[in-house]
Amino acid sequence: MATDELREGLLATLRAELGDAVVGSHIRPGDDLWVRVTAEAWLTAGEAVKATLGCTYFDFLSAIDWLPSPFGRDMDSQEDLLVSGAEAKEPPAMTTGYAGGDTRMQVFARVSNLERHYGVTLKVDVADDDPTLPTWVPVYAGANWHEREAWEMYGITFVGHPHLVHMYLPGDFEGNPMRKDFPLLARRVKPWPGIVDVEPMPGGTDDEEDGESE
Amino acid sequence: MTAVSDHDQLAAMAAQANDARANIEFEDDGMTLNIGPQHPATHGTLRIVAKIDGEQVISAEPIAGYMHRGYEKLTEVRTYPQVTTLINRIDWLGSFANEVPFILAAEKLMDVEAPPRAQHIRTILFELSRLANISLFLGDLAIQLGGLSLGFYSFRDREFVLNQIEAVTGGRFHPNFDRIGGLKDDLPKGWIAETKVAMEKMRSFCDEADDLLFGNEIFQKRTRGIGVIPADVAKSYGLSGPNARASGIDWDLRRDNCPPGLAYDKVDWKVWTHPDGDAFARSWIRLQETREATRIVDQLLDTIPSGPIMAKVPRIIKVPEGEAWVATENPLGEMGYYIVSKGDLVPFRVKIRSASFNNVSIVPWVCRGVYVPDVISILASLYFILGDIDR
Amino acid sequence: MTHVLSSIDLAYWQSTLIKLIVAAILVPTTALILGIVFLFKVMSWMQSRKGPQEAGPRGLLQLLADGAKFVQKEDLIPDKADRFVFKTAPLVVLMSTLLLYVVLPASQHLVIEDLDVGIFYALAVSSLSVIGILMAGWASANKYSLMGALRAGGQLIAYELPMVLAVVGVVIQAGTLSLNGIVQAQANGAIFGFSALGNPFILTQFVGFFIFLAAVQAELTQTPFDMPVAESEIVGGYQVEYSGFRFLFFFLAEFATAFVFAGIAATLFLGGYWFPGVDTSSNIYWILGPAVLFTKIMAVAFLIFWVRFTYPRFREDQLQAFAWKWLIPIALVNILATGILKVVF
Numbered sequence: 017m018a019t020d021e022l023r024e025g026l027l028a029t030l031r032a033e034l035g036d037a038v039v040g041s042h043i044r045p046g047d048d049l050w051v052r053v054t055a056e057a058w059l060t061a062g063e064a065v066k067a068t069l070g071c072t073y074f075d076f077l078s079a080i081d082w083l084p085s086p087f088g089r090d091m092d093s094q095e096d097l098l099v100s101g102a103e104a105k106e107p108p109a110m111t112t113g114y115a116g117g118d119t120r121m122q123v124f125a126r127v128s129n130l131e132r133h134y135g136v137t138l139k140v141d142v143a144d145d146d147p148t149l150p151t152w153v154p155v156y157a158g159a160n161w162h163e164r165e166a167w168e169m170y171g172i173t174f175v176g177h178p179h180l181v182h183m184y185l186p187g188d189f190e191g192n193p194m195r196k197d198f199p200l201l202a203r204r205v206k207p208w209p210g211i212v213d214v215e216p217m218p219g220g221t222d223d224e225e226d227g228e229s230e
Numbered sequence: 231m232t233a234v235s236d237h238d239q240l241a242a243m244a245a246q247a248n249d250a251r252a253n254i255e256f257e258d259d260g261m262t263l264n265i266g267p268q269h270p271a272t273h274g275t276l277r278i279v280a281k282i283d284g285e286q287v288i289s290a291e292p293i294a295g296y297m298h299r300g301y302e303k304l305t306e307v308r309t310y311p312q313v314t315t316l317i318n319r320i321d322w323l324g325s326f327a328n329e330v331p332f333i334l335a336a337e338k339l340m341d342v343e344a345p346p347r348a349q350h351i352r353t354i355l356f357e358l359s360r361l362a363n364i365s366l367f368l369g370d371l372a373i374q375l376g377g378l379s380l381g382f383y384s385f386r387d388r389e390f391v392l393n394q395i396e397a398v399t400g401g402r403f404h405p406n407f408d409r410i411g412g413l414k415d416d417l418p419k420g421w422i423a424e425t426k427v428a429m430e431k432m433r434s435f436c437d438e439a440d441d442l443l444f445g446n447e448i449f450q451k452r453t454r455g456i457g458v459i460p461a462d463v464a465k466s467y468g469l470s471g472p473n474a475r476a477s478g479i480d481w482d483l484r485r486d487n488c489p490p491g492l493a494y495d496k497v498d499w500k501v502w503t504h505p506d507g508d509a510f511a512r513s514w515i516r517l518q519e520t521r522e523a524t525r526i527v528d529q530l531l532d533t534i535p536s537g538p539i540m541a542k543v544p545r546i547i548k549v550p551e552g553e554a555w556v557a558t559e560n561p562l563g564e565m566g567y568y569i570v571s572k573g574d575l576v577p578f579r580v581k582i583r584s585a586s587f588n589n590v591s592i593v594p595w596v597c598r599g600v601y602v603p604d605v606i607s608i609l610a611s612l613y614f615i616l617g618d619i620d621r
Numbered sequence: 622m623t624h625v626l627s628s629i630d631l632a633y634w635q636s637t638l639i640k641l642i643v644a645a646i647l648v649p650t651t652a653l654i655l656g657i658v659f660l661f662k663v664m665s666w667m668q669s670r671k672g673p674q675e676a677g678p679r680g681l682l683q684l685l686a687d688g689a690k691f692v693q694k695e696d697l698i699p700d701k702a703d704r705f706v707f708k709t710a711p712l713v714v715l716m717s718t719l720l721l722y723v724v725l726p727a728s729q730h731l732v733i734e735d736l737d738v739g740i741f742y743a744l745a746v747s748s749l750s751v752i753g754i755l756m757a758g759w760a761s762a763n764k765y766s767l768m769g770a771l772r773a774g775g776q777l778i779a780y781e782l783p784m785v786l787a788v789v790g791v792v793i794q795a796g797t798l799s800l801n802g803i804v805q806a807q808a809n810g811a812i813f814g815f816s817a818l819g820n821p822f823i824l825t826q827f828v829g830f831f832i833f834l835a836a837v838q839a840e841l842t843q844t845p846f847d848m849p850v851a852e853s854e855i856v857g858g859y860q861v862e863y864s865g866f867r868f869l870f871f872f873l874a875e876f877a878t879a880f881v882f883a884g885i886a887a888t889l890f891l892g893g894y895w896f897p898g899v900d901t902s903s904n905i906y907w908i909l910g911p912a913v914l915f916t917k918i919m920a921v922a923f924l925i926f927w928v929r930f931t932y933p934r935f936r937e938d939q940l941q942a943f944a945w946k947w948l949i950p951i952a953l954v955n956i957l958a959t960g961i962l963k964v965v966f
Contacts, residue, residue: 261764263768376844376847376932377844377931377933378668378930382668383668386669443933446933448932448934448935452935601937603936603937
């Protein structure tokens with residue numbers, strides 16, 4: 017369980033550095049480390065992770081909307097609703113993932129230490145009524161484009177970003193497409209033909225498949 | 231439906247004000263040149279707004295998004311096997327390579343391990359897709375710098391690799407072959423011998439590229455010392471793959487932190503780095519990596535274990551609840567998938583970390599003060615695929 | 622030709638008309654031949670592909686098909702373009718090419734006008750194309766065109782000098798500016814007393830030959846000097862707004878100029894229409910002359926196009942540095958050496 021020790025050590029270092037700012041964590045032994053920090057300490061956390069843990073490599077920064085989709089998966093199709101005769105089912109309760117979370121939206125970022133081959137996923141809660149976060153651009157220059165994408169897709173403003181404009185969408189686009197309450201427009205335009213998850217494989221009926229060795 | 235908060239509006243207004251200021255600043259000096267979106271030099275529809283003064287670039291801002299297909303939203307309504315079909319098309323030149331990190335992440339969450347034979351063949355196909363991708367880079371590099379002939383040779387010799395991929399998977403460009411727990415099918419008869427022939431052809435192509443392009447003085451003049459990226463800047467922008475190794479960063483995800491599910495620990499190969507960090511270094515490393523990939527494939531072809539091609543996974547795949555991140559050394563760089571699963575048939579969120587997104591974000595930094603032809607050299611050497619940037 | 626025509630006792634305007642018609646036919650024909658052979662067949666062979674196969678037997682009529690296609694296209698002129706300048710620019714370029722054909726001798730009598738200052742006239746007239754290119758770039762009202770035209774202007778002017786200096790060496794050795802005279806000098810000369818092969822100037826002026834070819838490559842804006850028309854950067858440069866028959870003029874001009882410059886190079890350095898062993902004034906040259914010249918032109922053109930298909934392109938400043946820092950000093954040294962050796966020997 018050596019890597020477990022490594023990550024426990026990293027977590028301890030971060031806690032020592034950031035103190036109360038670390039509000040959640042999760043370690044998958046031998047694999048990965050998740051740390052959740054408070055929004056006020058987001059920038060300090062970035063600096064700490066870069067300086068103290070030596071994670072100078074910037075992987076990505078993105079956001080996640082924990083609200084279960086009010087549309088379900090393929091219930092975007094109105095036909096399906098009619099056919100199944102069901103009312104829109106009560107979507108399940110909102111749950112958050114590793115390292116916990118209190119808000120609907122979270123920003124998560126991953127950084128790596130290339131010399132010692134480990135990485136940390138940092139998560140932070142974004143307040144529902146005031147979705148802003150300090151920008152990571154002073155710490156990791158690569159966060160520039162990632163924050164632009166997160167802003168445009170989720171509506172999270174990054175305070176201090178040098179050029180927060182649309183990344184992918186046209187300039188006058190309204191709305192934040194990656195939010196769960198923004199419908200998948202492709203399914204609105206053309207109804208989904210129906211629920212066909214898995215077709216039986218030709219010539220196979222079992223759950224397992226055996227391959228022939230050459 | 232869309233709650234536009236005060237802060238959103240303020241941010242939008244601030245952004246517009248910023249834009250207006252920027253326009254006024256630059257209006258006086260220099261001319262705005264749009265390189266793209268329709269342009270032979272950009273690998274797809276990338277638009278670079280360059281403000282130039284004579285032949286020198288004052289600023290170069292890439293504008294991506296002409297090919298945005300909304301993959302991350304689409305994955306939220308597709309089952310895991312259907313997602314595999316989708317993500318083939320992110321980096322369409324090395325298409326099998328796109329599926330691999332996703333499948334490995336799903337396997338990690340399901341705690342399923344593909345049988346050794348499947349892992350082995352998966353690695354072979356991974357390297358073949360690397361060959362298909364980077365051999366086109368070498369040809370394209372020549373075309374963009376004016377030496378058209380090598381482009382034709384690269385397409386000619388790439389056909390051998392694509393034929394081999396097609397023989398196994400049925401598709402030259404979009405194999406859709408990887409499955410959670412293994413592969414869709416086994417190798418056809420005679421494939422191993424033919425692939426060895428294809429590797430020979432690729433090696434001879436690499437030698438030809440070496441002679442025709444890399445030994446050429448004009449090519450060296452056009453690429454040496456152009457677009458130098460120091461290692462710390464590369465890391466903070468998240469530059470990966472050959473671009474990072476060209477800046478001296480000794481990091482290869484096949485060797486370091488290789489996720490379980492690939493057979494790289496059974497192969498003996500060399501990681502190439504170059505200290506210069508200029509366009510020549512990036513091109514040169516890709517040439518060496520192509521040769522190295524042929525050697526890896528040769529070694530793997532000799533040692534394929536026998537056994538089943540698919541582990542025992544349920545017919546209908548439900549990935550248990552959890553989050554997983556897997557990144558692999560794709561032809562373009564580090565590609566990774568962050569899968570958030572709620573125990574459903576369908577992922578809850580898939581964050582696709584594509585290599586070209588970070589690779590191209592460095593263009594404004596690199597292109598300050600270079601000449602217009604150097605912008606082309608830099609773009610050619612950074613090597614991106616539009617589908618990878620835009621997803 | 623002047624001798625022949627004067628013996629038939631034609632009026633001046635009639636002989637001039639005949640010469641004009643011949644020249645006007647020569648230009649597209651030679652462009653056609655050069656284009657088909659080199660652009661399509663040799664280029665395809667070098668790039669391990671087949672090239673056009675459809676038009677005519679084995680694709681040999683492809684250029685005719687292309688020409689017909691260009692001619693029947695819509696005549697597009699950009700809205701903001703300067704119409705008069707836009708229309709006349711290709712004509713200026715084509716005209717400078719036509720004027721070059723005036724002095725190229727296919728035999729002692731088969732020349733449109735045997736000027737005493739033949740090569741001087743040729744070099745002077747070839748510079749006129751720069752004006753045409755600048756006109757094209759400016760009148761197109763397009764930033765890419767402007768960039769291409771300015772690059773072309775700088776490049777063409779820079780490479781005029783090495784071309785002229787390379788020719789000076791030949792002129793010193795031949796002792797005359799007339800192209801016919803230069804061929805005679807090569808025919809009647811001797812290599813260390815061995816006169817069977819004459820004295821093609823390529824043997825003594827090999828430096829000049831190389832410089833001349835490099836300069837010609839730049840004058841034709843061929844790779845490695847094709848910055849003005851850098852396809853993968855500014856997509857056509859000064860030609861980008863031209864379509865239909867106006868583009869055809871540029872295309873024709875490029876190949877016709879390649880033909881005539883190859884002809885001049887063959888005349889200056891390889892002996893032109895002269896075939897070793899046959900005296901230049903004999904009548905067989907009426908047929909042999911053009912045939913020999915044609916062969917030598919194909920050889921030189923092969924070199925030009927071979928380099929074109931192999932090398933990547935120079936950046937503009939590297940191109941200028943190559944001309945000013947390398948070609949011109951070497952050419953000057955060549956002149957010095959030629960002069961000294963001419964006096965000594």
